[in-house]
Amino acid sequence: MDKSHTASVLIDLSAAIVSVRGDQPVCLTVPDVSEYQTPGLPFGPFYPDRHRTMEIGLRQWVVEQTALDIGYVEQLYTFGDRGRRSEGPEGADGQNEEEHIVSVGYLALSKQCPQPDQWSEWYKHFPWEDWRNGRPNILNQQIIPYLEAWSGSDEIRRLRLQQAFGFPDRAWNDEFVLDRYELMYEAGLVWEAYADGRQKEKISAQNGIAMQLDHRRILATAMSRLRAKLKYRPVVFELMPSSFTLTQVQKTTEAILGAILHKQNFRRQLAKNELVEPTGQMSKARGRPAELFKFRQDASQSSNLPGLRIPSVNPETSRR
Amino acid sequence: MDKSHTASVLIDLSAAIVSVRGDQPVCLTVPDVSEYQTPGLPFGPFYPDRHRTMEIGLRQWVVEQTALDIGYVEQLYTFGDRGRRSEGPEGADGQNEEEHIVSVGYLALSKQCPQPDQWSEWYKHFPWEDWRNGRPNILNQQIIPYLEAWSGSDEIRRLRLQQAFGFPDRAWNDEFVLDRYELMYEAGLVWEAYADGRQKEKISAQNGIAMQLDHRRILATAMSRLRAKLKYRPVVFELMPSSFTLTQVQKTTEAILGAILHKQNFRRQLAKNELVEPTGQMSKARGRPAELFKFRQDASQSSNLPGLRIPSVNPETSRR
DNA sequence: CTTTATTATGCTCAAATTGAGTATAAATCC
DNA sequence: GGATTTATACTCAATTTGAGCATAATAAAG
Numbered sequence: 001m002d003k004s005h006t007a008s009v010l011i012d013l014s015a016a017i018v019s020v021r022g023d024q025p026v027c028l029t030v031p032d033v034s035e036y037q038t039p040g041l042p043f044g045p046f047y048p049d050r051h052r053t054m055e056i057g058l059r060q061w062v063v064e065q066t067a068l069d070i071g072y073v074e075q076l077y078t079f080g081d082r083g084r085r086s087e088g089p090e091g092a093d094g095q096n097e098e099e100h101i102v103s104v105g106y107l108a109l110s111k112q113c114p115q116p117d118q119w120s121e122w123y124k125h126f127p128w129e130d131w132r133n134g135r136p137n138i139l140n141q142q143i144i145p146y147l148e149a150w151s152g153s154d155e156i157r158r159l160r161l162q163q164a165f166g167f168p169d170r171a172w173n174d175e176f177v178l179d180r181y182e183l184m185y186e187a188g189l190v191w192e193a194y195a196d197g198r199q200k201e202k203i204s205a206q207n208g209i210a211m212q213l214d215h216r217r218i219l220a221t222a223m224s225r226l227r228a229k230l231k232y233r234p235v236v237f238e239l240m241p242s243s244f245t246l247t248q249v250q251k252t253t254e255a256i257l258g259a260i261l262h263k264q265n266f267r268r269q270l271a272k273n274e275l276v277e278p279t280g281q282m283s284k285a286r287g288r289p290a291e292l293f294k295f296r297q298d299a300s301q302s303s304n305l306p307g308l309r310i311p312s313v314n315p316e317t318s319r320r
Numbered sequence: 321m322d323k324s325h326t327a328s329v330l331i332d333l334s335a336a337i338v339s340v341r342g343d344q345p346v347c348l349t350v351p352d353v354s355e356y357q358t359p360g361l362p363f364g365p366f367y368p369d370r371h372r373t374m375e376i377g378l379r380q381w382v383v384e385q386t387a388l389d390i391g392y393v394e395q396l397y398t399f400g401d402r403g404r405r406s407e408g409p410e411g412a413d414g415q416n417e418e419e420h421i422v423s424v425g426y427l428a429l430s431k432q433c434p435q436p437d438q439w440s441e442w443y444k445h446f447p448w449e450d451w452r453n454g455r456p457n458i459l460n461q462q463i464i465p466y467l468e469a470w471s472g473s474d475e476i477r478r479l480r481l482q483q484a485f486g487f488p489d490r491a492w493n494d495e496f497v498l499d500r501y502e503l504m505y506e507a508g509l510v511w512e513a514y515a516d517g518r519q520k521e522k523i524s525a526q527n528g529i530a531m532q533l534d535h536r537r538i539l540a541t542a543m544s545r546l547r548a549k550l551k552y553r554p555v556v557f558e559l560m561p562s563s564f565t566l567t568q569v570q571k572t573t574e575a576i577l578g579a580i581l582h583k584q585n586f587r588r589q590l591a592k593n594e595l596v597e598p599t600g601q602m603s604k605a606r607g608r609p610a611e612l613f614k615f616r617q618d619a620s621q622s623s624n625l626p627g628l629r630i631p632s633v634n635p636e637t638s639r640r
Numbered sequence: 641c642t643t644t645a646t647t648a649t650g651c652t653c654a655a656a657t658t659g660a661g662t663a664t665a666a667a668t669c670c
Numbered sequence: 671g672g673a674t675t676t677a678t679a680c681t682c683a684a685t686t687t688g689a690g691c692a693t694a695a696t697a698a699a700g
Binding site (some may be wrong): 361564566567583584587605607608611 | 674675676677679680685
Binding site (some may be wrong): 007008009010012018045046048049051052053054057075077078080099100102104264 | 328329330365366367368369371372373374377395398399400419420422424530597619
């Protein structure tokens with residue numbers, strides 16, 4: 001059975017390189033030259049000859065092509081080419097009729113994000129994920145009604161709707177970014193479903209800015225993973241400069257979670273877990289000056305892996 | 321740049337198919353015909369032509385070759401072929417000098433494990449991971465002294481030793497299975513390091529039964545993931561029969577964690593999260609009959625993702 | 641130079657959760 | 671029938687959360 005013939009694939013390493021600019025989480029994107037002009041995640045091929053591991057390969061092309069200093073790198077998921085339209089000639093040197101591509105998604109964190117135009121804000125692609133100003137309107141106005149109609153009386157679909165969106169009677173869970181996106185994809189609610197031919201008509205409402213291929217799915221995976229990780233590992237500091245105020249840490253965390261946190265309790269967590277230490281300097285800004293802190297490196301070793309327990313704020317009961 | 325030449329790889333789907341037999345977690349293995357007789361994980365190639373996703377491909381060959389009913393499947397990690405000796409002809413039909421292999425590791429859970437001889441107990445491969453009868457002797461007698469000598473005055477190595485093994489002054493963390501294995505591999509403390517040529521001499525002490533290629537690493541990844549997941553998602557029930565006593569759930573959990581849990585508190589968690597409901601029937605065994613429960617399906621939907629918070633028992637202070 | 645707005649930080653307090661028990665019940669084994 | 675085994679109910683102090691009030695230190699406004 002000529003296995004090597006049918007089983008041979010190319011490997012793409014795709015990266016969701018995340019940073020935070022102001023109060024917006026952003027993600028490095030590359031522009032698209034095709035008719036739709038949808039942005040995509042940067043990616044590069046994996047050359048097993050040249051790189052001992054895939055992570056080394058990834059770091060290499062990120063350094064070469066973006067000159068970014070990415071500290072934290074984590075493998076997300078490996079996608080067989082589901083939903084990937086093999087659009088275009090994909091390199092005119094193609095020897096096979098059609099070469100299959102498997103893409104390995106990575107999450108990387110960067111402290112800086114130069115060249116603002118190349119960084120795309122998370123919540124432009126996922127407007128329903130930002131709850132910092134209360135429940136996003138797009139949910140009640142667009143998404144939920146459509147999804148409810150789509151699920152009809154199908155028990156499975158209703159359960160998934162309940163699980164992913166908390167509709168009608170459960171709480172919103174900020175970690176289920178991927179579940180929500182996949183549900184919307186299946187329901188034909190995002191442009192990619194149309195592009196992949198799952199959906200006859202182009203959807204009218206613009207439910208966030210689409211991305212190339214399965215890149216929005218990869219970004220959703222990255223968001224889910226980062227939101228979850230934040231709560232049990234001190235990864236926020238991979239996004240912070242060397243010294244910072246506690247409020248800056250909180251704002252960054254809130255940006256990623258898409259939720260507002262309780263200030264005093266947030267600080268209590270930081271203090272209890274000894275994640276930061278004072279630098280002795282003060283920041284100067286608008287109001288009362290804040291103390292400047294730095295991350296305690298050895299905290300990452302702490303065997304009880306304290307991230308930031310999320311003392312979130314209930315938007316209903318709190319006056320903002 | 322003839323990219324498709326150097327970048328083409330084969331994809332293996334390797335599976336750590338886990339079950340629990342009695343009080344031992346086990347893992348499906350296939351025997352090895354080579355000189356060393358090390359067992360390996362079952363794996364099969366991924367045919368992108370035939371299967372839309374890799375998970376479908378995986379399920380397919382598991383069903384075909386093992387006839388097992390695996391419910392839960394989760395992708396673990398994708399390994400570029402680091403440390404994989406390309407031993408043997410690897411199919412005599414090889415067209416290239418040497419075909420690169422990328423292996424995608426999966427974790428699958430099975431409720432049954434027929435044919436006992438094909439299932440290998442976790443702790444035969446990882447004897448230092450089972451703390452149910454107190455701290456394993458092999459740690460103080462073999463592993464720690466060797467690792468301490470290996471780390472010498474290297475600050476980085478000492479930190480890793482502290483982090484992974486809790487040595488000398490931190491607590492053991494049951495989730496760091498992979499970190500510990502990797503450290504031992506680097507230190508040349510496991511047979512695979514010798515097999516991969518990282519180590520001149522065969523190590524004298526038998527630190528657990530070795531496996532083929534990087535399969536013990538994949539199993540370690542599976543163990544880490546499962547131990548972590550147990551604590552925030554109700555996955556134990558994927559290993560339980562349709563009806564069970566609470567003690568059975570606890571024994572299964574303890575087997576996987578390699579730790580003893582506090583009985584009353586364990587039950588309190590189950591009750592609070594409404595993970596199970598009574599069937600009305602009773603078990604008959606040695607002592608007082610226990611009530612039989614079944615898993616509440618809709619509990620998996622619960623937005624607050626209750627797994628089993630681990631009310632562990634401190635082996636020092638408790639009389640067993 | 642006093643007021644106001646703004647941000648930072650200290651402290652409290654009730655509710656909930658955890659960790660570690662004690663006490664008692666209902667079977668089987670011999 | 672008593673010993674043994676297993677199951678389950680209940681307690682209680684310590685800790686951790688969630689929510690909030692109060693106060694401090696600065697810049698900008700008047």
